[in-house]
Amino acid sequence: MHGDPQKLASLIASLIGLCARRLPEDVLTRLEEMRKAESVPEEGGSPLGRRIYDAMFTDLDMAAALNRPFCQDTGIIQFFVEAGTAFPLLGDLENALREGVIRATVDVPLRPNVVEIFDEKNTGDNTGTRIPWIDWELVPGKDSIRLFIYLAGGGCSLPGFAKVFTPLEGYEAAIQAVFDQIVHYGLNSCPPLLAGIGLGPSADTAAKLSKKALLRFIGARNSNLRAAELELQMEKALNKTGIGPGGFGGKGSVMAVHIEQAGRHTAVLAAALSTGCWAHRRLLAEIRPDLSCAVLSHRE
Ligand code: SF4
Known part of the structure; x- marks a missing residue:
């Protein structure tokens, strides 16, 4: 060239x-919030979880000082x-x-x-x-x-999957599959995680949308009110799994849940999951x- x-x-x-070398601003802000939440044991925070966040921020500071990943x-x-x-x-x-x-x-x-x-x-x-x-x-x-x-x-790509459901199985089956996947593999993916969910007409479209969901800045919601509500409900539920930072237990297991959707075929509902780790x-x-x-x- x-x-x-x-x-x-x-x-x-x-x-x-x-x-x-540097985390994006929205991820840093959310990690700070989650660190604070683990700092109050009386409100369910985990002292070990707090130390895991401290280690993450020390790592980030050292990477910045040494100018390396x-x-x-x-x-x-x-x-x-x-x-x-x-x-x-x-x-x-x-x-x-x-x-x-x-x-x-x-x-x-x-x-x-x-x-x-x-x-x-x-x-x-x-x-x-x-x-x-x-x-x-x-x-x-x-x-x-x-x-x-x-x-x-590698670790944060591990929980990814795509599956096609019949409409009879419904949104419930798709959401259940996402939960099962995060509960089974999330531990190996350096939580807290960012969960990107794609819903659409086929496995390939859902998979692509699930990755695009990870590109949205944390704090921004799906413009569809039902989707936004589902994001919120899934965040609350996944945070109750107790996986916690690094998988050591704690109040927060996901930084956010983002959903992206496309119109589906009348006969199918495809769902896919992509995950980002704390080092998003x-x-x-x-x-x-x-x-x-x-x-x-x-x-x-
Ligand atoms: S922090 Fe993320 S990229 Fe690094 S090892 Fe863990 S899962 Fe992999």
């Missing part, structure tokens, strides 16, 4: 670095691009995203996590077949791009035509 595409790749690499598992890199069709480097963007991953792997550094399926060999640079994963949405006429970067860790590395940036950039998710 020459000229501006090189600059774009450098920008992508630095954004990946920021994503790996705050978790050893820097994940598989996923990009969710809302690309303006008038963005001048649109044709170079896919290569720049891939190049940015390769540079970030060396510069940040990131742990090489990508293993080629069937070859069972680590590629060494965090790229591979269809990886980094890129999800495209085109925005006609716009000259900038909105870019979500998500680092999908999700960054949103707007990149303008001159490659100036605004990070919308982080304080820095």
